[in-house]
Amino acid sequence: MASSRADLLQGTLDLLILQxxxxxxxxxxxxxxxxxxxxxxxxxxxxxxxxxxxxRLEERxxxxxxxxxxxxxxxxxxxxxxxxxxxxxxSEVAGWRLFSRAVDLILSPA
Numbered sequence: 001m002a003s004s005r006a007d008l009l010q011g012t013l014d015l016l017i018l019q020x021x022x023x024x025x026x027x028x029x030x031x032x033x034x035x036x037x038x039x040x041x042x043x044x045x046x047x048x049x050x051x052x053x054x055x056r057l058e059e060r061x062x063x064x065x066x067x068x069x070x071x072x073x074x075x076x077x078x079x080x081x082x083x084x085x086x087x088x089x090x091s092e093v094a095g096w097r098l099f100s101r102a103v104d105l106i107l108s109p110a
Contacts, residue, residue: 014092018063026078031054054079063080066080
């Protein structure tokens, strides 16, 4: 799914993309860079994983794409959250936190 030091669970990439786009619209490479930066370089998302996820999220109506320009002035697709994406993100974050707490409980010394 992703090239990283830590393998991503199924569906986690979608959550990371939605969370990243919550702050501001970004093009694909910038999304990947932001995830890497915010994870202290633990998560590095390759293009072979990122773009299929972006297309899937767009097809589901969770993100929207517009034409824009990169920092270098190149034409790129800029992605942003849709209203449905914002609602879905709230639900997914709650589910992730519940899952994460459960795993922490199992990993904690008895």
